[in-house]
Amino acid sequence: SYELTQPLSVSVALGQTARITCGGNNIGSKNVHWYQQKPGQAPVLVIYRDSNRPSGIPERFSGSNSGNTATLTISRAQAGDEADYYCQVWDSSTAVFGGGTKLTVL
């Protein structure tokens, strides 16, 4: 079965840029979606199809996908960006989530 690998945690200084990676075999050939989940809340879609932002998501959130790695980039990180982030793809009619990355804003 297809696996997505994310770092357990990423730290970023307030106002700096955070990059969260999602590794998978030839993931560049798939559409990657990213979700933000704050404690006690439902997930929120922040990036779809590699690099598209839903309405209401700040331009500070961007995505890229190539080769074996997809990346979610959060520019000018704010305290409110602290959350768990999950990548997601489809493989053989099954949705697959990465294990999640906890983003800490210092």
Add this chain to the structure above:
Amino acid sequence: EVQLVESGGGLVQPGGSLRLSCAASGFTFSSYWMHWVRQAPGKGLVWVSRINSDGSSTSYADSVKGRFTISRDNAKNTLYLQMNSLRAEDTAVYYCARGEVVGAGHFDYWGQGTLVTVSS
């Protein structure tokens, strides 16, 4: 405004059954694929099942295949998940999520979730 409201969770004994519901509003429910995603306490997101817009096609995660059944009533704007032969490892918050109009894709709206606890 798109709203998804789950209900039906609760405490059930191992081997028991439960039916979850997800009431949808604020969009044309019958046009969208719908999904169930679960999250065990302190763990990550796990996709459970999906159904296409008219209910003619479904798919399941291997972990629930043969035990869970997804269905929908487009006249009532409601998604269901019938869960049978429940196990302790099915304990989780269950979210319904809206998919895309055509095919697999992203989940752009999520409900608040309903907690299912399987324990004796």
